[in-house]
Ligand SMILES: Cc1ncc(C[n+]2csc(CCOP(=O)(O)OP(=O)(O)O)c2C)c(N)n1
């Protein structure tokens with residue numbers, strides 16, 4: 001599973017009940033594991049945007065995209081090429097210590113991290129960045145002991161005039 | 165525009181169920197097949213006095229297959245109405261059957277009241293959840309005023325593009341509440357559904373046409389998509405212009421006449437030897453609305469290796485799914501083939517046709533008339549006695565394959581069979597639906613002793629509505645197709661296939677008020693068949709045939725046509741690697 005490529009798929013859907021289940025079924029039936037899934041509003045309240053990252057082979061991906069496109073409530077679905085801005089947000093909880101504080105301060109610019117909260121001996125560290133940057137920072141801060149972590153999953157938008 | 169509905173005076177207050185029925189009337193729905201129950205009573209109530217005829221079946225599965233049979237014959241959606249919970253779940257097999265074979269159908273299910281949803285109310289089943297993977301689309305209605313829009317969308321979706329079943333789950337409070345919407349013919353709201361009529365790209369057709377140039381051994385493969393789009397006339401033009409032989413899938417039967425000199429009949433697992441030889445040796449194959457199903461392409465690595473593969477399909481997701489075509493066009497088969505004919509030139513296929521003629525002579529379909537009554541003789545006799553003019557509906561198993569081999573079909577929509585799902589119990593109720601659709605036609609259900617017993621209770625429906633359906637039971641006292649596999653691949657270790665102790669089917673028919681005929685000898689086969697087919701009302705023909713016969717030719721599942729056998733091999737066969 002781990003050697004398979006990770007794909008980012010963007011789906012514009014009509015805001016109707018059950019559409020998430022229908023899309024999930026298309027993936028599940030073909031053995032595709034969804035790594036992250038973000039459902040969010042768009043500027044038009046009739047539609048929502050789903051950004052999905054999933055692992056699997058290209059041939060199956062083609063089938064999945066075609067079958068998601070076939071769903072009545074899906075406006076369009078495509079895998080996203082490179083020409084996008086992508087972001088993800090992570091919240092990490094660590095023990096509050098001067099070492100962590102110093103580490104976050106040192107990396108504030110490079111990794112877009114900051115301490116959001118300090119209570120009952122814990123820090124909540126917030127990071128925004130690409131999925132890769134989040135992975136990198138997580139690996140680095142691990143040595144200070146991470147108690148909990150939560151990530152939003154990736155969102156993206158195409159650059160320039162082209163619609164996502 | 166739904167004129168009928170639009171002009172309905174809306175002065176008199178109506179409820180949701182009445183709005184629903186008025187909409188369906190507006191679409192020209194003639195029949196609804198169903199079975200009532202608490203959550204659906206308001207809808208059944210709205211049918212009182214309606215011009216839509218309600219056909220009460222004995223089981224919800226029967227209702228779905230009748231709607232399916234009606235839809236396959238008329239091309240119009242079949243409509244089913246059932247209650248919540250078990251009534252709804254009883255439709256699942258019929259919905260799968262329709263989905264797999266792209267049949268337009270609307271299934272209306274009653275549901276518990278909205279405030280009880282998700283609380284395990286009496287007879288609550290999450291039917292839209294249960295059926296999600298087997299419907300083209302579905303709705304759980306939450307607002308009475310949405311009913312006309314939803315019904316209109318469902319009506320449109322189920323029969324456009326690639327047809328399929330649409331389910332509408334209707335909570336009882338929603339159908340009971342007063343309808344206060346502005347119109348019974350509102351705007352649809354399906355911005356994601358742009359696939360109703362995909363127009364083929366001219367450039368794709370031009371590209372496809374180029375592949376024919378200089379080919380010596382072309383083969384046309386006709387699938388269900390050709391039937392659904394009435395592509396027959398166009399295909400005939402194409403075949404005759406090219407001089408190309410034509411083979412068909414199980415569901416493509418009839419759209420190109422099987423009696424035409426260029427026809428090779430059905431190909432695939434139990435197809436004719438000559439069709440499968442053509443598959444092996446062709447240098448170009450054009451699929452016209454077939455999805456290269458595993459019954460015809462057991463092993464993709466060995467499939468038509470030396471041929472250019474071309475694919476016409478209305479459903480883009482079928483392109484590249486199994487076969488990677490050299491050229492493809494997305495569009496309705498008829499539209500595409502009509503264009504394609506203009507762009508191709510006649511080919512020199514004289515040697516190719518001669519080669520195939522040789523295979524036809526060398527490996528004809530045949531059966532013995534000296535070792536007792538065979539299913540093949542019964543079906544062949546039925547074909548001859550009815551002069552090939554009947555609408556034939558089959559069940560699933562050996563008899564289905566023999567029917568496909570021996571009951572040649574010359575018209576699309578005259579052959580009904582559960583191809584994709586392989587649903588036992590389909591054949592008889594589907595024939596009933598076909599008879600509703602075509603009351604003047606001769607309708608014959610060719611069924612096995614196993615499958616018939618799954619839905620035979622619809623003999624009541626046949627009796628009550630005086631439908632002259634002829635039910636030809638091929639009684640081999642076995643779940644024959646499974647027995648054949650056990651014999652060939654599992655050392656004849658028979659397990660769970662013995663039907664010895666079958667009921668007396670003639671008496672059974674009579675108990676339902678239906679005439680029974682019986683035959684068990686080669687000698688009386690034709691005279692009994694004549695009597696039965698000339699009988700005015702519904703009848704059952706109980707044909708007791710030899711028990712241990714096998715369907716040949718056969719390509720073991722998971723294998724390519726190279727591995728076709730035309731008779732029982734003397735050496736032991738390995739277990740098949742394909743799915744079933
Ligand atoms: C509902 C269902 N259950 C099981 C099967 C598996 N199956 C396929 S063919 C067959 C045997 C059918 O027996 P019968 O109806 O007597 O027809 P025959 O093969 O003997 O002609 C069975 C059990 C099926 N296709 N459908």
Ligand SMILES: [Mg+2]
Nearest residue numbers: 612613642644
């Ligand atoms: Mg049998």
